[in-house]
Amino acid sequence: MNWLPSPRDFRQSLRTALAATDPLKRLEALADLAQHQLGFLETIQLDNALKKTATTADAPFVQLRLALLSSCTIDHLLPAIRVAGLRRRLLIEVYAGSFGQYRQELLDPTSALLGFRPDIILFSLTAREAIAGVPLGSTTDEANQTIARASADVQQLWRTARETFKATVIQQSFLDVSEPLFGSYDRLVPGTPTRLIAHLNDLLTDAAAQEHVLWLDIARASARDGLDAWFDAARWLQGKIEIAPQSAARYGDLVARLIAAHRGQSKKCLALDLDNTLWGGVIGDDGIEGIRLGEGSAVGEAHAGLQRYAKQLQDRGVILAVCSKNDLATAEAAFRDHPEMVLRRSDIAAFVANWNDKAENLQAIAKQLNIGLDSLVFVDDNPAERARVRECLPMVAVPELPADAAHYVRCIADAGYFEAVNFTEEDRHRAGQYATNAKREALREGSQSMEDFLHGLDMAVMLGPIGPVDLARAVQLINKTNQFNTTTRRYTAEELSRLATAPENMTFQFRLLDRFGDNGLVSVMLLRPLAGEPEVFDIESWVMSCRVFGRQLEFEAMNIVVEAAQNRGIQALRAHYIPTKKNGVIGSLYESLGFSRLPPPLTADGASRWSLNLAEYHTRPTFIVRREP
Amino acid sequence: MTDQDILDLFTRILRDLLTNDAIVLRTDTERSDVPDWDSFSYVNFIVAVEMELSIKFGVADVESFKTVGDIVVKTRALLK
Numbered sequence: 139m140n141w142l143p144s145p146r147d148f149r150q151s152l153r154t155a156l157a158a159t160d161p162l163k164r165l166e167a168l169a170d171l172a173q174h175q176l177g178f179l180e181t182i183q184l185d186n187a188l189k190k191t192a193t194t195a196d197a198p199f200v201q202l203r204l205a206l207l208s209s210c211t212i213d214h215l216l217p218a219i220r221v222a223g224l225r226r227r228l229l230i231e232v233y234a235g236s237f238g239q240y241r242q243e244l245l246d247p248t249s250a251l252l253g254f255r256p257d258i259i260l261f262s263l264t265a266r267e268a269i270a271g272v273p274l275g276s277t278t279d280e281a282n283q284t285i286a287r288a289s290a291d292v293q294q295l296w297r298t299a300r301e302t303f304k305a306t307v308i309q310q311s312f313l314d315v316s317e318p319l320f321g322s323y324d325r326l327v328p329g330t331p332t333r334l335i336a337h338l339n340d341l342l343t344d345a346a347a348q349e350h351v352l353w354l355d356i357a358r359a360s361a362r363d364g365l366d367a368w369f370d371a372a373r374w375l376q377g378k379i380e381i382a383p384q385s386a387a388r389y390g391d392l393v394a395r396l397i398a399a400h401r402g403q404s405k406k407c408l409a410l411d412l413d414n415t416l417w418g419g420v421i422g423d424d425g426i427e428g429i430r431l432g433e434g435s436a437v438g439e440a441h442a443g444l445q446r447y448a449k450q451l452q453d454r455g456v457i458l459a460v461c462s463k464n465d466l467a468t469a470e471a472a473f474r475d476h477p478e479m480v481l482r483r484s485d486i487a488a489f490v491a492n493w494n495d496k497a498e499n500l501q502a503i504a505k506q507l508n509i510g511l512d513s514l515v516f517v518d519d520n521p522a523e524r525a526r527v528r529e530c531l532p533m534v535a536v537p538e539l540p541a542d543a544a545h546y547v548r549c550i551a552d553a554g555y556f557e558a559v560n561f562t563e564e565d566r567h568r569a570g571q572y573a574t575n576a577k578r579e580a581l582r583e584g585s586q587s588m589e590d591f592l593h594g595l596d597m598a599v600m601l602g603p604i605g606p607v608d609l610a611r612a613v614q615l616i617n618k619t620n621q622f623n624t625t626t627r628r629y630t631a632e633e634l635s636r637l638a639t640a641p642e643n644m645t646f647q648f649r650l651l652d653r654f655g656d657n658g659l660v661s662v663m664l665l666r667p668l669a670g671e672p673e674v675f676d677i678e679s680w681v682m683s684c685r686v687f688g689r690q691l692e693f694e695a696m697n698i699v700v701e702a703a704q705n706r707g708i709q710a711l712r713a714h715y716i717p718t719k720k721n722g723v724i725g726s727l728y729e730s731l732g733f734s735r736l737p738p739p740l741t742a743d744g745a746s747r748w749s750l751n752l753a754e755y756h757t758r759p760t761f762i763v764r765r766e767p
Numbered sequence: 768m769t770d771q772d773i774l775d776l777f778t779r780i781l782r783d784l785l786t787n788d789a790i791v792l793r794t795d796t797e798r799s800d801v802p803d804w805d806s807f808s809y810v811n812f813i814v815a816v817e818m819e820l821s822i823k824f825g826v827a828d829v830e831s832f833k834t835v836g837d838i839v840v841k842t843r844a845l846l847k
Contacts, residue, residue, distance in 0.1 A: 179783055179815040186786045213807055214814075372826050376810065383814040 139387055141537040141553035145174040152187055161192040165199060172225040181387055185217035193229045205233040205256035207240035209264045210380040218390025226398045244298045258306045259299040264380050265312035269334045276329035285334060289341040296351055306630050309346055311339050311357040315369045350631040352396055352559055359392055399557040401628060402618035405535060406509050408448055409500060411518035412462035412469055417441045421472055422464055432478025440543035445480035447547045452485060455565030456556050457572055459488040459503045466491045487572035496523050497530035508684040515555045562611040564658040574654040592690060592761040596653040599694055600767045604638040604645040611659045612647055615681055620720040622682035642667055648695055650686050660686045661695055675703060677713040690760040696731050700755045713748040768846060773839045780815045784808055794836030
């Protein structure tokens with residue numbers, strides 16, 4: 139957990155936090171404390187304080203219920219899970235199943251688990267059970283059959299969890315704590331525990347990918363940290379504890395980051411400092427030939443290594459930015475002219491090099507990319523800059539880089555800022571899309587007017603219902619979008635699939651193309667008939683990527699939806715707007731689309747209700763043409 | 768560390784664990800003398816002591832501990 143800064147004075151901070159009488163202020167103070175590296179005891183203390191704090195459903199914190207079902211002792215992991223949740227503003231209520239009783243609890247219609255109504259069920263199982271009784275002398279076929287049975291058994295648990303509880307399922311990889319029998323040869327013998335466990339993990343990852351089950355890879359984490367950190371034979375003997383208390387904080391963070399990723403809370407952009415971060419030395423002093431980068435020195439290789447890692451992250455959809463105190467021309471020249479640069483100027487979606495305060499510059503970067511500040515990770519070797527940004531912008535993640543550049547990549551990777559639960563077509567092309575945005579920006583600047591610009595873009599929309607191929611991207615878009623999101627309702631893949639395949643509903647996905655390229659699937663709308671009023675449809679959710687704001691897509695989308703609704707004989711549309719901290723940008727969306735406001739309902743979320751009589755709708759002309767897929 | 772230092776550290780750890788500043792451990796204190804010091808928080812206590820002092824008790828040690836004083840004696844030996 140070395141990416142987190144150490145707390146200044148934990149006891150004093152905790153006391154101060156607890157002194158706050160307002161529960162929200164108290165939660166904020168505790169959440170701030172959770173942003174620090176905490177020891178085993180400190181984690182329990184913070185958790186105790188959290189337990190004593192009334193949890194309100196107030197907007198900046200999200201409450202959810204997690205059931206941990208296990209065949210081992212797991213109680214010691216709960217404080218760390220709650221604290222890691224708090225670190226991400228998730229108030230996780232954890233239900234720990236009775237030791238080894240998870241099957242009964244899943245199946246028993248009167249179990250406490252049912253009363254708990256978990257949003258998420260995490261299966262934390264030990265391999266001992268799964269491979270028990272397999273003879274060492276098993277043939278390959280026998281071993282395969284055993285493993286296939288064990289896998290099917292686990293998959294059956296997933297199904298029950300989904301059908302009975304409608305819960306999101308997390309499966310934890312099996313930890314291999316077995317001792318070598320033959321030595322290295324173990325992996326070549328079908329019936330050895332180590333081979334069976336590896337095989338079972340492989341089978342289950344395939345199944346998890348297919349069934350949209352979230353995979354918690356503690357086997358990989360334990361390989362990273364060393365098995366001794368994760369498993370302590372003494373604890374196993376003392377209390378059937380498989381995951382050592384020593385690794386509880388790490389485990390909790392892995393769980394919380396996966397849940398946060400599933401909720402679309404992972405970071406989106408890596409903002410990098412230049413001097414002594416992206417290269418060794420100070421380019422303003424040392425000159426382009428004086429900086430250390432690439433082959434020839436270990437330091438230069440270390441910095442090139444960070445660039446390579448950034449490039450790999452970009453390939454999976456992370457946006458790159460530069461935030462540096464430098465002259466712009468000098469900084470850009472390095473990207474253009476230094477032969478060892480891995481990153482090119484065109485890889486950087488937002489490039490800010492000046493002498494202003496970095497906190498201000500990060501705000502400018504977020505604004506330019508149209509993403510929230512809480513989507514940023516800021517990497518800087520300078521402790522003073524890091525402290526300054528943490529102080530001014532606590533929502534920006536700032537890893538505590540180690541002194542040695544050799545370990546920069548490890549530190550950023552270990553922090554898991556960019557944890558993902560899918561990898562979509564849009565992720566693959568995101569970097570290119572941000573690069574073409576620069577061209578769009580140039581067109582805008584060269585245009586006489588907004589109309590002129592929109593006309594010059596040659597926009598086309600492709601649309602259709604949400605089909606199986608669109609599902610992963612649609613789920614990602616719905617769960618990641620915070621700004622243009624009318625209700626901020628989140629959906630799992632199964633929920634969305636059910637909704638989209640039910641014939642009574644209408645779903646739409648929109649792709650926007652223009653002369654610079656395909657923006658991809660950028661908007662989704664979900665409509666259901668009102669109960670008892672089949673000719674009135676409710677817009678349950680409508681989201682749009684911030685990449686295409688200001689292009690009239692919302693108007694063309696509504697033209698399309700109204701047309702389709704009329705063709706189905708629908709008379710009217712209903713809609714809600716539920717305001718959040720982030721979706722103020724669409725506060726007057728429905729009004730601008732010609733909806734009229736209904737009397738306010740008495741709901742706590744401050745929602746406004748809107749209605750549109752389709753007979754009165756005026757089709758709004760736009761610069762977007764429709765194109766057949 | 769003197770035995771008293773170790774005892775003071777134990778007291779602080781147990782107070783933090785159980786959020787109870789009234790706890791004062793003595794060498795003859797047994798687990799049952801302290802409210803809420805159940806088997807779960809006992810394991811947490813042992814782990815916290817081990818991590819705080821970078822020592823490791825053996826399973827035989829932990830099983831033989833009757834009083835806090837027993838833990839102090841073992842801790843002193845491990846710290847040498």
